[in-house]
Amino acid sequence: MTGEALLSVSDLRLQHRQAGILLDGVSLTVKRGQILGVVGESGSGKSLTGLSVLGLQPQGQLSGTLRFDGEDLTRFSSRDWRRFRGRRAAMIFQDPMTAFLPVRRIGPQIVEQIRVHTALSHQAARERVVSLLGRMGVPSPEQTAQRFPHELSGGLRQRAMIAMALSCDPELLIADEPTTALDVTVQTQILTLLKEIGAREASVMLITHDMGVVAQSCTDVAVLYAGVVIETGPVAEVLQAPLHPYTKALLRAIPPMTGSRPERLPVIDGVPPSPDTRPVGCVFAPRCPQVTPDCAIRPPMRGEGAHRAACVLVP
Amino acid sequence: MKALLQARNVARMYKLGGGAALRAVDGISLNVARGETLALVGESGCGKSTLGRLLMGFDRPDSGEILFDGQNLAKCSAREQRALRSQLQMVFQDSASAFNPRWTIGSALAEPFRIHGRPWSRQSLETLLNRVGLSAAFFDRYPAALSGGQRQRLNIARAIALSPRLIVADEPVSALDVSVQAQIVNLLRHLQAELDLACLFISHDLAVVRQISDRIAVMYLGAIVEEGETLALLAAPSHPYTLALVEAVPQPGKLLGTPLQGDVPSPLSPPTGCRFHTRCPVAQSRCAVDRPELQERPGLRRVACHFPLV
Known part of the structure; x- marks a missing residue:
């Protein structure tokens, strides 16, 4: 059963009347036996992605496909949802x-x-x-x-x-920042438990802001920025050889625990775009150090095999 | 080097209902030298914030004394206290609740000057904004216009407004995203070097602490269990608890270590002997009865353990 797609989300968009575009093209897959880390900074849409899988997203225009074990979640009636939530997919929260x-x-x-x-x-x-x-x-x-x-x-x-x-x-456990409120020693305990669950009981979607947590407990990762999945792939590949400039910058900003201490930590200039001012082109272009004229058009996911990124620089 | 801030055997107990008492800080001694950053590290409930509040003079210790620049804050007259206070400032974690939402950013920045009767001008406050990397255009706007990172910059600006000699920063970057956190850490380091500012940096995040501090004091249930120079301490912890904390830091490229068992015991009824013995992987029978004292070890290290690792 391992390797078969359990959940596939493709081009998920959520537009809210007041707040603007909350999700702007989220595509990801959770396979059976996988622990997928969904990582991003606050406001990137990672929690909303998790909520959408359970039909709990805020009111708004939702488009794109959400398939769970062959079923189309976007066509679910409230009765279908009641039977689905908790039974086939369940969620745990930070608090x-x-x-x-x-x-x-x-x-x-x-x-x-x-x-x-x-x-x-x-x-x-x-x-x-x-x-x-x-x-x-x-x-x-x-x-x-x-x-x-x-x-x-x-x-x-x-x-x-x-x-x-x-x-x-359930076949899928969605964990939204399950260790953020916990102390580090207890965090390690809970991550160990989630790893065991991923290996034995259910696929896990682990939503977190912490790349370290992803590195230690996930098999795969999807990096979100401004409502868009900008890079996805097996954890080892993404963390060792990130393709997208945002993923690279995010990894560099983590203070190291070994080796020499840098005089200054590398930072990403600027702030993420708010939901009502998302750029038409690549969402990271306004802050990207390697921006090119081609970035004015939203790049599709590119790359070989499972490791892909939405960036024009990827061959 | 003469200590700027000195705590000698400071203890603070809170009486709860029903005769219960919580020893939040249980006999702590530490020094912060001029321009130095001491990080206070530990899990929730270990007393690190209480100690920070005691050092700031927000709360009085039951016993022990706290000296700032050789003077005991608790024994000063109100006038002397006020003068000392201007040299001792605090930065809180939650920058959202640190500002009055109905005051403009300019008036929030002017408040320390008003309180201490010092002169200020719009120009000097704008320079202060620039110094922490904020545009002077924010002067007439309200805190709501700022992002979390910008608000923390403003928080720091207000703390350094009176050119203090020491700031106590209680989890100043914990609520921020990684990329913003890096900006604030850089800013703090830069300002400290520029202003010869000492800092007591309270945090649970060892990676951030490693980047910013000169020395680390690790707390567990109200007491310091290990203290030493930052890089040496993190590279080779002597106390089993410090080692557990270091191994628990999630880092890319490192496997998940074996977790410590159980939770931190309730501070209402701390374990006998060494307080860590209930969770310690190398505890022996002596640890359950005999409480280890902090002892000097080679390399400016102090450790409270009968069986130190290094």
């Missing part, structure tokens, strides 16, 4: 505190989701929750299931959140 109902214990909340989507009895669902929590590395899962969300530490809450997301065996 697990707001994702759980604060006045109910953790266990019953997960039981409820299982009972909505499957025919399991209450007792069987409860057992399943305990075993899930155990698998997610929650110590003494039986007792933890009886706790309220506020009684758990941030790391444990995120584990419980992942258990809830995986409770109905």
Whole structure:
């Protein structure tokens, strides 16, 4: 089953009446058994891409194709969505505190989701929750299931959140900045867990702003800038030999942890374009050090094999 | 070298309801020399922000003393305190809430001068804006017109307005995107060199800390566990906790290390003995009963561990 496309998004556009063009041509594929890192700075559209896959994007004009295991998500009725969300694809967020109902214990909340989507009895669902929590590395899962969300530490809450997301065996787990609110030592724990999930249970779409997180836990990566996927490919190739000037600049801006300390960190001049002032041509052209006259036309994805970038400089 | 800022055995405890007490800062001593950057590193709840607030004089320590330029802030008269305060400024993480949204950028920048009764002119404030890389055209506009990175520049401009000798920066780049973060780190380094400004840089991000600091103090549950020169400390940590932090930094081209087990214990009931022993991969029975003191080690290093790695 590995290698077959589970989710394919192509040329996804989302236009909002007030805010402008939020997504401006997002194309990416999540294959079975893959952990795809969707990386970009704030406002690049990475979270919106994740939400669109679950039909949770803000009201606006959505165009392009969204195919999940052969089905066309853009034609889903609200009934189809209800059966899809949580069952076939599930999402976890940065802040697990707001994702759980604060006045109910953790266990019953997960039981409820299982009972909505499957025919399991209450007792069987409860057992399943305990075993899930155990698998997610929650110590003494039986007792933890009886706790309220506020009684758990941030790391444990995120584990419980992942258990809830995986409770109905979804094929795709969308994780939106799952470790941003956590301490570094706990972040490593959660990333290790996501890696295991990607290898065994479900494909993962990991939305993050941190190239380091992508490097350590993803198999593939899609780099977003101003609502456009500008580079995509296997993690090792993209990080070692980035094709797009934006990816190159972004990687250079990370302060190094080894070697000599640069006098100044390389920076990208200027700021990303706001949704209502996106350039017609290449979205990065106004800040690009290698801009050419050809950049006035939006470049398509180019490159050989799986590693491709939307840049005129790519042969 | 004479220390500009000196903390001697500073402790701060907060009494909570039901007889519980939280030892946020538990006997910390440190020095910041003139023009030096000391980074305070640790996970959430380790007390690094509380220590920053104590050093700024926003809060009083229960015991121990804090000396700025040899003077004890807590024992000064109000007038002396005010004079000292102008030499000691703070930069916060959340630049959005650091400014009154209804004040123009110019009046926000003039405030420190008004408070300390110093003269200012529109021209001098515009020069100040330029100095942090902001256009003077922002003078009559409102903070809402600025992006996150620009607002953090303004925050820094206000902090250096009175030519302080020390700034305490609490997670100043944590809320920013990588490319903007690099700009602010460069700006801070440039200003420090130009103004001979010392800095206490509070952060959880070791990569940023490596770029900006001369020395690092690592905190865990209210105490310093290791302190030393930045590059040497990160290249060869002595304390197992420092090593775990260094290995947990996600970096391109490095594999995911073995994570530390468990969470940071609650500061309400910290473990006995060495506070890190519950998560320490090399802990032995002695660590559970006997709390290690910070001890001088070769190479200007101080470590609180019975079994240091280096």
